[in-house]
Amino acid sequence: MIQPLAMITVAGLAIAIIIIFAIFRKIKFRSKMMKLEKEKEDAMQELRGMLRSAGGLNNLLTDLRSMPQDKRQETLALFQKIKDLTDAIRN
Incomplete structure (x- = not known):
């Protein structure tokens, strides 16, 4: 008997x-969220630099039309990365 x-x-x-375990x-969850926040902040800093050099969002969007294809894809990929990271942080 026990x-x-x-x-x-x-x-x-x-x-x-x-x-x-909990x-x-x-x-682990917090460290993942901090990593995502850091990636998002890095991408936002890069975007801010692009906006400063272009002279604003309207100018950047106008410049997209005249950019070489590879630079345009890189800029659009940056916008997509920021969107994806924001969605990942929300969910």
Whole structure:
């Protein structure tokens, strides 16, 4: 027959393990969110630099038409990356 003290000890260990896993999962989630925030901030800094050099959003959008294809794709990819990172952070 199982001793009541042994049952309590096993239950306590199980609860402790569950709590530890929950804490690790939360830490992992927070580090992932911080990484996404950092990536988004880097992309936003790059976009701000592009906006400054172009003289504003309207000028940047106008410049997109006259940009070489590779530079245009790079700029549009940056906009898409910022959108994707924002969506990932929201969800």
